[in-house]
Amino acid sequence: MSAKVTVRKFDAVIVGAGGAGLRAAIQLSEAGLKTAVITKVFPTRSHTVAAQGGVAASLGNSEEDHWHWHMYDTVKGSDWLGDQDAIEFMCRKANECVIELEHYGMPFDRTDNGRIYQRPFGGHMSNFGEKPVRRSCAAADRTGHAMLHAMYQRNIKANTQFFVEWMALDLIRDAEGEVLGVTAMEMETGEIYAFHSKATIFATGGAGRIYYSSTNAFINTGDGVGMAARAGIPLEDMEFWQFHPTGVAGAGVLITEGVRGEGGILRNANKERFMERYAPNAKDLASRDVVSRAMVTEINEGRGCGPNKDFVYLDITHLDPATIMKRLPGIHEIGIQFAGVDCLKEMLPVVPTCHYQMGGIPTNYHGQVVVPGKRTQNEIVPGFFAAGECACASVHGANRLGTNSLLDLLVFGKSAGETAVDELKKSPKSHKELPADAFDRTLARLDRLNTQKGGSNVHESRLDMQRSMQKHAGVFRFDNLLKEGVQKILDIQKDVQQTEIKDKSKVFNTARIEALELDNLIEVAVATMVSAEARKESRGAHVRDDAPDTPERPNGRDDANWLKHSLWYKEGNRLDYKSVNLRPLSVDTIALKTRAY
């Protein structure tokens, strides 16, 4: 491969064309800035397309609701690890962002009076945790698809310039730490380019493919998170991964929580509605971490279903078939395709499955990337923004509520776009010169991959990583398994550093792409394992055996020592911490208390 790098200049470059990237792109394109959106798949193939159940907003279309209640639920859902300024910002912006989507043409379902249809969802309650509320704005069970297409369509209208099937490879950062763009590969030709920009927005999604069993698409390889880590940006709260209660057993394909929102019930081998024992108030609509743990406990205690007693059932056979076909048509299709079950007549086999990365690239609520500096723990990295699942604002803390991910990508995609537009318009500047070593890391990676002999196999190394993550950092975590896990994942990292590919073609070389993706996945896997091993408490999705539920420490949460965000640095594989922002923007702090549903 030639070492030639062609440089192209833009005002702004957005990496990723899922929900967050497309929302940011609308902002920049409509402001008339010269913007490039780089995406390794055609925009509507991005994983936002797979979101099913809805997007949260306290529109109050079917019953009374308020953003402050939504904020309370989100703080509680996060097990108080979320930053309350960012959470207030998101919940207050929700209505505006959802209404905008409707104006873009998104085909929401409707209530009888013509408004956006809303359904109940896990952890979303009225009046500060009292009872479930209808807050999830839905387009059947295809909300993500409807949303992603509507935003792509709006971008067509805005004439956004897309670079489709281009893979970003590394962040370009100069000696002062300022971000000046990215390097990228045109997949069709294998040529390497640099996108030199004044603002760089990462909207690259999560890395759910670090786990063996995942609801995530093949493309969810944490590319932005890996690029940030290699460029010296710390990763925040990477120990917190959401296991969605209802992945199809065996296949991993997602079954929306909206199924339970519409009245679905989880049952064990005795047909018992076991969630009544774990969450007497919210029952099947408790928060996802709570439901997933209850399911695994049922399975561990021998009440799992099937010949191997290794899943539980999701039952909607008592619902009106017409309602199912109207509100959950995609689930009916998934049941037949991936479980061989007609959910109108039979129960669906489900199991908790890795679903969402709560942590990521640290940002403030303006979408600006922030890192600890000399003066404060949140100093802005000039020129760098992040939004959506790759970012950590942090609104999800230790556990995300269902429907808050689509909201996150709308609110912070827009916010990052707005902030970038403001900066570029208020203080017009010319492109800062690229440092001499701008392409070195990228070219070294590609050169290594081209010349590697006797190396490890990409497929095998990836499987090793996925199996290790599954075993050592799953729904329940154990001190000894985490310690072993750290050693194991560091060993696997060595394999990943010497992967070998047989295919050396320049043209659409998917073997090379998968190897480059694995470079990103492994950064996320190491960050996750190291951060998880170090956090000696149970909080939200991170629950460990040596931090059990006791009267002194309900749920095993240790606020005195661990009410803080983890920050993992690639260099030296070290951890640092920063405090949680408990001060909202305009209302009182939502005071710490024990989480129960």
Next chain:
Amino acid sequence: MTTARTLQFKIYRYDPDTDQKPTMQDISVEIDATDRKLLDALVKLKAKDDAIAFRRSCREGVCGSDALNINGRNGLACLTDIASFPEGKPIVLRPLPGLPVIRDLIVDMTQFFKQYHSIKPYLINNDPPPERERLQSPEEREELNGLYECILCACCSTSCPSFWWNPDKFVGPAGLLAAYRFIADTRDQATNERLDNLEDPYRLFRCHTIMNCVDVCPKGLNPTKAIGKIKDMMVQRSI
């Protein structure tokens, strides 16, 4: 459930970097009982020969990446049951027909998306947006069912002889389905403009109701019906 067995494949291979012309590769792979879909087998094949190039992403039939020509018929690899393949016969995989091949099973979809973009696939409403949502009754919203669910996989357009002959002039079933999705939306104000845009011997009227599109759509949509409705509207307004 499938059973553990060996699958024989004949796969279209072409890498312009090294090959003079395309060839059909014979290759087999062992699959487990847990491998339900063709995509599961393809992922295993790629572990065996990392140079086989194909697109894939969500593996659950919503992203539209892995459309292929499977035993002569267009479909998504992730929704095609391995159990549906007859034993003892190789599974023949080719790229989607009618579009230029970039490499192996990957086609250049530029022409397909160009046609999609040509119908202005976005809501046009020039009234100032209201503070809240634009109202739409459940019945009006129901008109969009069977239209908005398209995943742009191109199974339909690349199975359509009219699209094969005139990919630059005939919008094709996917694009026309999208056109009707906006015509049918009570919030959209550009019906006349949209009909004008299609009033042409090729763009709409090259559809000869062959209905291959309906036959192959992995989402069970019916572009021919949508095209019929647009044709009706054309006739209606000319009277």
